[in-house]
Amino acid sequence: MNDILRRRLTSGMDKDVARFISSMDVDRWIFEPDILVNKAHVMMLCEQNIVSKEDCSSILRALDTIKKGGFTSLDATLEDVHVAIESKVIELAGEAGSRMHTAKSRNDEVATCIRIALREEILEMMRELIALRKVLLNVADKNTSTIMPGFTHLQHAQPTTLAHHLIAHADAFKRDFDRIVDAYARVNLCPLGAGAFASTGFPINRERVAQLLGFDSLIENSMDAVSTRDFAIECIATFANTMVDLSRIAEEFILWSTPEFDFIELDDRYASTSSIMPQKKNPDALELIRAKTGSVGGELQSVLSICKALPYSYNRDLQEVTPHLIKATSTLRSSLRIMTGIIDTMQVKSDKMAAATHAGFITATELADTIVRETDIPFRTAHQVVGTLARSGQKPTLDQIDVASKKVTGKKLSELGLTQASLDKALDPEQSIQIRCIRGGPAPKETIRMTKDRMKQTSSDMKSLDQKVDKINAALRQLNAPVREK
Numbered sequence: 218m219n220d221i222l223r224r225r226l227t228s229g230m231d232k233d234v235a236r237f238i239s240s241m242d243v244d245r246w247i248f249e250p251d252i253l254v255n256k257a258h259v260m261m262l263c264e265q266n267i268v269s270k271e272d273c274s275s276i277l278r279a280l281d282t283i284k285k286g287g288f289t290s291l292d293a294t295l296e297d298v299h300v301a302i303e304s305k306v307i308e309l310a311g312e313a314g315s316r317m318h319t320a321k322s323r324n325d326e327v328a329t330c331i332r333i334a335l336r337e338e339i340l341e342m343m344r345e346l347i348a349l350r351k352v353l354l355n356v357a358d359k360n361t362s363t364i365m366p367g368f369t370h371l372q373h374a375q376p377t378t379l380a381h382h383l384i385a386h387a388d389a390f391k392r393d394f395d396r397i398v399d400a401y402a403r404v405n406l407c408p409l410g411a412g413a414f415a416s417t418g419f420p421i422n423r424e425r426v427a428q429l430l431g432f433d434s435l436i437e438n439s440m441d442a443v444s445t446r447d448f449a450i451e452c453i454a455t456f457a458n459t460m461v462d463l464s465r466i467a468e469e470f471i472l473w474s475t476p477e478f479d480f481i482e483l484d485d486r487y488a489s490t491s492s493i494m495p496q497k498k499n500p501d502a503l504e505l506i507r508a509k510t511g512s513v514g515g516e517l518q519s520v521l522s523i524c525k526a527l528p529y530s531y532n533r534d535l536q537e538v539t540p541h542l543i544k545a546t547s548t549l550r551s552s553l554r555i556m557t558g559i560i561d562t563m564q565v566k567s568d569k570m571a572a573a574t575h576a577g578f579i580t581a582t583e584l585a586d587t588i589v590r591e592t593d594i595p596f597r598t599a600h601q602v603v604g605t606l607a608r609s610g611q612k613p614t615l616d617q618i619d620v621a622s623k624k625v626t627g628k629k630l631s632e633l634g635l636t637q638a639s640l641d642k643a644l645d646p647e648q649s650i651q652i653r654c655i656r657g658g659p660a661p662k663e664t665i666r667m668t669k670d671r672m673k674q675t676s677s678d679m680k681s682l683d684q685k686v687d688k689i690n691a692a693l694r695q696l697n698a699p700v701r702e703k
C-alpha cells in the first residue's frame with residue numbers, strides 16, 4: 218500500500234469507492250493555492266523551530282519542482298490534491314518531506330486553499346464588473362438624448378432615454394460590485410492553523426502564515442475555521458444575484474433585437490444563425506446568459522442543501538460544495554465578459570426608438586400633470602379625464618379634452634386655463650423628458666451628471682481593487698522567491 222494515509226486500515230480502498238470519494242478532478246482549481254499553503258506553513262514551522270532550516274529548504278524545493286511539473290504530474294488515483302502533493306514531496310524530499318504535515322490537517326488546508334482560489338477569481342470578477350459598468354456608462358454617455366419608450370408591464374409607460382435606462386442597469390451592477398467587495402472581506406481570512414478543528418499543541422504562528430499568504434486576518438476559532446462554508450454560500454448568493462441582473466438586461470436585448478422592437482442590432486460576433494432558416498440572426502449568447510442564471514441559482518440551492526444541518530466540525534460533505542462554487546464563479550465570469558462585449562459592439566437604432574416613443578399616447582402622465590398645474594383640478598380627476606381620452610390610444614386635441622372633462626367634471630379645461638401651447642408641450646415626449654430633471658430623472662442634464670458621477674466611481678473602485686491585488690502580490694513575493702541555500 219503506497220497510500221501515505223492508510224496505515225490504520227488493513228486493505229487498499231475499493232477502486233469504485235476511491236473514485237467516488239476523490240476530489241482530484243476538481244482539485245486542479247486549488248493546485249497552486251495548495252503549493253502556497255504548504256510553503257507558508259513550512260516557512261512558519263521553520264521560523265518557529267518546529268522543522269529545521271535544512272528540512273524546510275528541501276520541502277520548499279520539492280514544492281517548486283511539483284509546481285513546475287503542474288497538476289498533471291500528480292498521482293491522479295489519490296484521494297485529493299493535498300495527499301497527492303504531500304506524497305510527491307515525500308518522494309522528492311524523503312524524511313524531510315514527511316515533516317511537512319506537522320501541525321496541519323487537510324481540513325484547515327482545504328479551507329485555506331479554497332479561500333485563496335476564490336479570492337483570485339473574485340478579484341478578476343471585480344475587474345470584469347467594472348468593465349461592464351464602464352461600457353454601459355459609455356453607451357449611456359452617447360445616448361443622453363436618445364429617447365425611447367420606458368416600460369412597465371412591458372407596455373409603453375412614459376418616455377425616457379437610453380442613457381437613463383442603461384444607467385439603471387449600471388447602478389444594479391455597482392451594487393453587485395459592492396456586494397462582492399463585502400463578500401471578499403469575509404473570504405480573505407485565513408483558517409490555517411486550525412488543524413483538524415482543535416488547533417495544535419505545536420507553538421505555531423497563525424498570524425505569520427496569514428500574512429505570508431496575503432490574508433487580511435484569521436478565522437480565529439479553530440472549530441469555526443474548518444466547519445464554515447458560509448463564505449462560499451455568500452459568494453454564490455452574490456453571484457446568483459448578479460446573474461439575475463445580467464439576465465434582465467439579456468432579456469431586454471433579446472426583445473430589442475426582434476423586428477417587433479428593432480431598437481438594437483447585435484454585432485455578428487455575438488450572433489448565431491439557423492441550420493435551416495437562412496435569414497436568421499439569433500441572440501444565442503444572450504439566451505444562454507438568461508439560462509445560466511437558472512444554473513447559478515441551482516448552484517446556490519445545492520450548496521445551501523449540502524451545508525444545511527451539517528454537524529460541526531468538518532464532514533466530507535463539505536467537499537461537495539467546491540464544484541458548485543467553481544461552476545458558479547466561472548459561469549458568472551464568462552457571462553460578464555460576454556455581456557460587456559455585446560454592449561460594446563451593438564448598434565443602437567435611435568431612430569426606431571424615437572419613432573416608437575412618438576407613436577401612441579405615451580405622454581398621458583405628463584398631460585394629466587399639466588392639467589393639474591394649469592387648472593388646479595386634483596390629480597385623480599385629471600387622471601380620469603386623460604384615462605377616458607386614452608381609450609383611443611391616440612393623442613387628444615384640446616376640443617376632445619374639453620368634451621371629456623365636461624363629462625367628468627362638468628367643466629371645460631380650456632376655460633379653467635389649459636392652453637393649446639401647454640397641451641402641445643405636454644404631448645411632446647422630449648418635453649416630458651426635459652421636465653423630469655429632478656435627481657435621478659431622465660432629463661439629459663441629470664443623466665449627464667449621473668454618468669460622470671458613476672464614471673468617477675468606477676475609477677475609485679479600480680484603485681481600491683488594485684490596492685487589494687498589490688497587497689496580495691507583495692505578500693506572495695516572498696513565498697514565490699527561489700529557495701535560498703543556507
Ligand code: ARG
Pocket residue numbers: 240296297298299323324327531533535536537539
Ligand atoms: N478533499 C477534501 C475536501 O475537499 C479535503 C479534506 C479532507 N479531509 C478529511 N478529513 N477527509 O474537503
